[in-house]
Amino acid sequence: MQIEGRNDHGHAARRLAGALPSGRAKDATARLILDNSLPEGAYTISLLDNRAVEVRGGPFSGVIYGVEELIQRAGADFDLSFLENAPVRGEPGLAYRTFWTWDHSTNWELSQIGQQEIGVFNPFQKPPQGFLADYRRLVDFCSRNRIAAIVIYGFLRDSHGGVEAAQELCRYANERGVRIIPGIAIGAYGGVYWEGNHRYNLATWLKANPQHAAQMERGVGFQIADLAFPLNFPHSDYTVSACPSAPEVIDWMEEAVSWLAETFDIGGINIESGDYGVCGCARCQQRRANDAEAARRADVHGDYWSHTDMAANFPRLYRAAKAKKPDLWIYCEMQWDNLLEPVAAEAQAALPHGAIYQHTANRSYWKRLRTELDPDYVAALPTQPNVLRCQFACQWNGDERTERYAFNARSFADMASRGYELNMQGLTVWGEPSDYFATVELSYLAFARFSWNPRLTWEEFVAQDVAPRLGGPQAAQRFIALAEELDASASLPVERLAAMQKEALSMATSSDAAIARRWLTLTDQIGRRLYMGR
Ligand SMILES: [Zn+2]
Numbered sequence: 394m395q396i397e398g399r400n401d402h403g404h405a406a407r408r409l410a411g412a413l414p415s416g417r418a419k420d421a422t423a424r425l426i427l428d429n430s431l432p433e434g435a436y437t438i439s440l441l442d443n444r445a446v447e448v449r450g451g452p453f454s455g456v457i458y459g460v461e462e463l464i465q466r467a468g469a470d471f472d473l474s475f476l477e478n479a480p481v482r483g484e485p486g487l488a489y490r491t492f493w494t495w496d497h498s499t500n501w502e503l504s505q506i507g508q509q510e511i512g513v514f515n516p517f518q519k520p521p522q523g524f525l526a527d528y529r530r531l532v533d534f535c536s537r538n539r540i541a542a543i544v545i546y547g548f549l550r551d552s553h554g555g556v557e558a559a560q561e562l563c564r565y566a567n568e569r570g571v572r573i574i575p576g577i578a579i580g581a582y583g584g585v586y587w588e589g590n591h592r593y594n595l596a597t598w599l600k601a602n603p604q605h606a607a608q609m610e611r612g613v614g615f616q617i618a619d620l621a622f623p624l625n626f627p628h629s630d631y632t633v634s635a636c637p638s639a640p641e642v643i644d645w646m647e648e649a650v651s652w653l654a655e656t657f658d659i660g661g662i663n664i665e666s667g668d669y670g671v672c673g674c675a676r677c678q679q680r681r682a683n684d685a686e687a688a689r690r691a692d693v694h695g696d697y698w699s700h701t702d703m704a705a706n707f708p709r710l711y712r713a714a715k716a717k718k719p720d721l722w723i724y725c726e727m728q729w730d731n732l733l734e735p736v737a738a739e740a741q742a743a744l745p746h747g748a749i750y751q752h753t754a755n756r757s758y759w760k761r762l763r764t765e766l767d768p769d770y771v772a773a774l775p776t777q778p779n780v781l782r783c784q785f786a787c788q789w790n791g792d793e794r795t796e797r798y799a800f801n802a803r804s805f806a807d808m809a810s811r812g813y814e815l816n817m818q819g820l821t822v823w824g825e826p827s828d829y830f831a832t833v834e835l836s837y838l839a840f841a842r843f844s845w846n847p848r849l850t851w852e853e854f855v856a857q858d859v860a861p862r863l864g865g866p867q868a869a870q871r872f873i874a875l876a877e878e879l880d881a882s883a884s885l886p887v888e889r890l891a892a893m894q895k896e897a898l899s900m901a902t903s904s905d906a907a908i909a910r911r912w913l914t915l916t917d918q919i920g921r922r923l924y925m926g927r
Pocket of ligand 1: 607608636637638674677
């Protein structure tokens with residue numbers, strides 16, 4: 394095949410060439426063109442003549458997404474008949490489609506020791522090269538499924554390669570049209586350099602500047618209403634915080650953010666205020682002067698953050714990052730379960746237009762949002778644009794099993810589709826466990842498909858994406874039924890589990906290795922429950 398535009402679109406050209414068996418489509422031509430008039434990620438695939446095709450793509454990821462669709466539709470024979478009547482176009486329904494991760498519990502390369510599944514103050518326990526091994530696989534999945542970005546808390550850590558590994562990850566992801574977005578907190582979560590002896594590491598800086606340590610209102614940590622068990626936060630260098638009223642702290646954060654934006658070819662920064670406690674020093678109390686917010690921290694809501702602190706300090710960091718790279722996606726975390734009960738509206742009205750305002754919801758709060766939230770209210774918010782972040786369908790919600798390996802596809806589909814109707818412009822979900830597990834893989838695919846096209850129906854999704862991966866429509870219905878039955882109850886009769894295992898195992902003998910793997914992972918989930926006797 395002749396590929397025009399190979400130099401500017403190296404990854405797309407390699408994907409296209411690699412998808413065709415050698416010798417096939419020798420007479421065909423593909424022309425790859427960047428078109429800045431299209432939105433980021435959008436594309437048009439057109440037939441030029443019967444053996445020539447043009448893929449025109451919007452900035453950063455459009456040509457890559459277009460080539461992925463071309464590979465899918467044209468098949469190994471490079472049959473272009475699907476383009477005969479009209480060009481095929483693609484454009485994201487939700488502009489901001491992002492996976493959220495911590496480095497220590499992102500497990501996409503399963504052939505290595507050191508996996509963890511929950512926590513925010515964890516050491517990294519894999520071999521040092523494990524960080525890149527995990528995230529390269531995650532980037533590949535995103536690139537092929539039009540997931541635009543990956544937030545990474547723990548982006549910079551001495552024990553997994555520090556600056557060099559982080560730079561290499563950015564290079565790898567940019568080549569594939571995926572934005573890498575380090576997650577940071579203002580005076581919390583390690584500052585900009587999460588762990589190591591570095592000038593932008595918070596514990597390192599506070600040892601030299603102990604007068605700026607936060608005077609916490611109460612103990613370090615947080616608890617989650619929809620999680621069945623209390624979380625544990627032993628004190629360490631990971632748990633320190635700085636006072637956000639000290640000008641020296643924000644000067645240092647601003648300098649660190651500038652360094653982050655110029656040292657790494659990142660695609661954005663996710664900024665939060667820290668969610669494990671609030672400084673209660675006299676200066677902070679006077680500056681905040683927000684009784685409603687303080688009451689929420691003290692009452693049943695148990696908020697572990699301050700919206701007023703965030704509104705006061707976010708704009709400086711936003712401007713510092715944008716000054717280095719105007720194209721960055723700067724997420725502003727609006728924290729959990731408060732969109733219907735704002736307590737810092739006045740302070741938030743001054744937040745800069747163009748940051749991405751991220752509203753996080755636990756499962757029970759999402760049930761309220763999806764019916765009580767008014768789309769006109771979202772459109773009229775002073776903060777624009779707004780996106781949702783799903784804090785369930787992951788390790789942070791559910792009973793003792795958690796929802797990390799559950800079949801979460803319906804939750805992601807609902808949050809994308811209903812969020813779109815509510816004038817949300819993006820969705821962020823957790824993306825830590827590997828797509829090796831079929832329940833996880835299908836959930837991620839639902840996130841990818843419904844956030845790209847929020848008008849997709851469940852039936853279309855099952856027919857197009859689930860059925861071919863499981864052995865047909867009937868098999869897809871059975872898989873979903875078995876997975877949802879397993880998820881719905883922490884205890885099932887062993888007789889029922891034995892019957893479920895038998896049914897899943899019969900499908901796992903498929904001669905197609907990928908289909909067999911999907912049923913085997915479900916069989917194993919059932920088999921573990923059977924062995925535990927519940
Ligand atoms: Zn303070």
